[in-house]
Amino acid sequence: MTVSTEKVNVEEQAKLAKKAAKTLSILTTEEKNEALLTLADTLDNGYETILKANEEDLKLGHEKGYDEAFIDRLTLTKERIEEFAQGLRDVAKLDDPTGIVQSDWTLDNGLNVQQITVPLGVIGMIYEARPNVTVDATGLALKSGNAIVLKGGSSAITSNKAIVEVIHQGLEKTKIPKEAVQFIASTDRAATQQLFTMKEHIDVLIPRGGGSLIKAVVNNATVPVLETGVGNCHLYIDVDADVQKALAILVNAKTDRPAVCNAIETVIVHQDWLEANKVALIETLKQNDINVHGDDTIVEMIPGAVPANEGDWANEYLSKDIAIKTEANVTDAIEHIELYGTKHSESIITENKKTAEIFMKLVDAAALYHNASTRFTDGSALGFGAEIGISTQKLHARGPMGLPALTTIKYLMHGNGQIR
Structure with missing residues (x-):
């Protein structure tokens, strides 16, 4: 079976999105909501069309031998589509991030200056086999007054195309032009490359997916990129860690949803804590079917552990595999994270506040935790509402990117004939 694609004019789609963004920018909050x-009601009513399209993608996925985690991300059900719709309703309840006066002052000459939030304009979203992103990104873009050009991965192209067709049906009943949501229905890499370079039409690119995708966008795009991060997240268990806290957090952060970016991939253990609590650690790993790749100490101590190679310390397993490293102190743990981490989410388990403070100050990451699971690096979990991704960069936005991250600022000056 082959995926059918169509010849697309990416530049024309981007132009249509840019034109629609002008209309979006003047709509009221009520009209956007x-x-x-x-759209939520239209998705609920159109689920059968979407599921039929999803069957084609799943059939192809099984034929290509995609792994279980990949198939799970690709699979749609009536319940999941209902969750997509509810997500749009939740976004409608969030505060509008645009038109907010951030600051307001008047100069000595009487000129009034205001700094206000405004939409970015046109967002280019490049992502892999996650049909939910099609809906989530659309909802966040429209609520923040942005048009969006979607480029999903080839493995979900039929599902995504059906979702966008349903979205367009819904938009025809609203004040938002359907051209505000564009989907590039092609598996041709040239279409993606073209999206990278249309700086005159696209205001920002947001890649969401694996390391190779993000790297390709960052290295090749001339359009500004909001970089979302690969999650090689670490859990450091300090010598002063509470045993029950440490083990419960390890299990949650690794096994709750192993294939997400805020799951831990490496555990760094203080050698003295390990010696004192090795029996409890071994039993916990065994009970939860966690596969261990470890250094020499770990391989010798934990039954079934395999030797970790250099790649294991940098690997985003996205499974119930984990790398475990022993270190002598928090400084060594921080150095390991600095060498292999992806600046996403890192956690320390310790009852020593001074050690925790050192860790929190010196580790360079978007999200840091003391005695808590990295699984909270998520817009909804942190109370932001929905998110468009987790930013691991430092400019414009960092961490879970909710609605405010999809805005920029504009200065408005009101005068009465002032000249300089």
Whole structure:
């Protein structure tokens, strides 16, 4: 079976999105919210069309031998589509991030200056086999007054195309032009490359997916990129860690949803804590079917552990595999994270506040935790509402990117004939 694609004019789609963004920028909050609620109802009513399209992608995925985690991300059900719709309703409840006066002052000459939030304009979203991103990104873009050009991975192209067709049906009943949501229905890499370079039409690119995808966008794009991060997240168990806290957090952060970016991939253990608590650690790993790749100490101590190579310390397993490293102190743990981490989410388990403070100050990451699971690096979990991704860069936005991250600022000056 082959995926059918169509010849697309990416530049024309981007132009249409840019034109639609102008209309979006002047809509009221109420009009945008009404549109999102309409889209939610349209998704609920159009689930059969989407599921039929998803069957084609799943058939192809099985034929190509995609792994279980990949198939799970690709699979849609009536319940999942209902969750997509509810997500749009939740976004409609969030505060509008645009038109907010950040600061307001008047100069000595009487000129009034305001700094306000405004939409970015047109967002280019490049992502892999996650049909939910099609809906999530659309909802966040429209609520923040942005048009969006979507480029999903080839493995979900039929599902994504059906989702966008349903979205367009819904938008036709609203004040938002359907051209505000564009989907590049092609598996041709040239279409993606073209999206990278249309700086005159696209205001920002957001890649969401594996390391190779993100690297390709960052290295090749001339359009500004909001970089979302690969999650090689670490858990450091300090010598002063509470045993029950440490083991419970390890299990949650590794096994709750192993294939997400905020799951831990490496555990760094203080050698003295390990010696005192090795029996409890071994039993916990065994009970939860966690496969261990370890250094020499770990391989000798833990039954079934395999020797970790250099790649294991940098690997985002996205499974129930984990790398375990022993270190002598927090400084060594920080150095390991600095060498192999991806600046996403890192956690320390310790009852020593001074050690925790050192860790929190010196580790360079978007999200840091003391005695808590890295699984909280998520827009909804942290109370932001929905998110478009987790930014691991330092400019414009960092961490879970909710609605405010999809805005920029504009200065408005009101005068009465002032000249300089």
